[in-house]
Amino acid sequence: MTKEYHIPVLLDTSIEGLNIQPGGIYVDLTFGGGGHSREILKHLGREGRLIAFDQDADAWENAPEDDRFTLVKHNFRYLQHFLDYLGIEKVDGVLGDLGVSSHHFDSPERGFSFRFDGALDMRMGPGIELTAADIINGYSENQLFSIFKLYGEVPSCGKLVRAILAERNNKPFRSTADLRNLAQTVAPKKDVNKFLAQVFQALRIEVNREMEVLEEVLMQMPSVIKPEGRLVVIAYHSLEDRMVKNFIRSGNFAKSQADTDLYGNRDVPFKAVTRKAVQAGDEEVKENPRARSAKLRIAEKL
Template sequence: MIHASHEAVMVDEVLENLVFKQNGKYVDCTFGAGGHSLEILKKLNKEGSLISIDKDETVSINLPSHFSDGRFSLIHDSFSNLQGIFEDEEIDGILVDLGISSTQLDDPNRGFSFQSNGPLDMRIDSSKGQTASEWINTASKKEIEDVLWILGQERASRKIASKICQSREKQTIESTKELSDLILSCVSKKSKKHPATNSFRAIRMFVNNEIQELQKVLEAASYVLCCGGRIAIISFHSMEDRIVKRFFQNKDRIESTIKFNYIKEKFLKPTKEEIENNPRSRSAILRVAEKVC
């Protein structure tokens, strides 16, 4: 069953801080395996509603029966289109749980992971856009180096970019194993972390335009939320969290001048217990803020 393996992160904290109105209209921008969506639905009363979005069309395959609920609907789209989707509507709460799910990461055919061999794809929406393999076999050395350094903070970015360019002259790089082996030949294994972790994450973020998508959803959310409406963002990367933090501080905006106030703390982290039960939650940071009008 495709939806079984992703465990939703910081569920109690999301529910407590985001879902303040049982008859409200909520949007889960990142449905994934539906963990957060299900808990939000449980907290709403019969007048409440939840619209969930995901860029990956496969999330709707084998949807569990608890989503056959008149209060729920699922849309296949990018969350950056939030304003287009909810043009004349007012939303009470928006959740954005960034990145990809364990279900996507653990599927070798999606090409997100160095842990198993598969085609080097990495697209969240497999129906469009350039695959990681197409990009890595055509991008300039400088572009690869910049992506690995800026999005991955990979210290060996220059060495890895050179190795990729040398290697692809002989044979194009098509699989996750080929890329992972290339990286391993450039980076020494000093910590518990796999040497390809930073590079794979950076390439995934680049292929899916993740930074721009985040900037756009923050802007769009500021328009579609009602006064006092709340937004909760879970990020797993310091660059993403910095964007969220600065947005709430009214900085680095594209256009919106709408103000936000944090709900209680500026940010929340998973409890020790959650990290023990779900190690993938360890780098999560949750920020929840309300729109001030």
């Protein structure tokens, strides 16, 4: 069941990156099919603990029966809150494997994939208000332009946005097929599928506020992770990876330069363990094409 739900990406490197202490407390921010979580549990001793988050009810079915394991069925933006609730002051490592699982793309009714017809929804969890249809039917021209450009890097997205505005005046978009059919008319002929994937990705990121929640959770890392504890993040989008990279280098997102104290010492909460992002090798990409865009970064708390 789990293998079909999602094949974990960069499994060995991410687990090594966590440098798991058998008696330590770890957090998996993105439980999904539980591939990474199960591997963490294998490295933990009897005293170890793993707290995993997933906001998507489908993922909850994959939770292992293990008394060292706790699944928090909420958005990981509430990490600090739930650690307080569980009486945990600090943890030894945090893993985030961002975005959606393969299961999401394979479930037509969730609306994540242009390959199937389904409701234009894309909400990962119950607390999310706007659906993809609300955005397509309700956002202004400028708002639509920004999300397609920023989150999808959609080429000539002005054309797409104008086509959406004209179409929705006739009738609102309801299904993934409505959007796909319209987007196909403005897609570059040589790479229609890539174009559609970019359009759908942009909407998914906006629906689930993925950039916002990543920023929120990263800001919690300095107070949540113990000195010498590890932060391991796998990102699939260049904006997310840049956010993680800047955060590790400088402790903030606006710039990759760290603040310095009065004596010129760099004032940063983490040091990078790997200088560059780690990417999947050819063999892994061949077996799991999803791994192609993955960038993994490892940092240690100072």
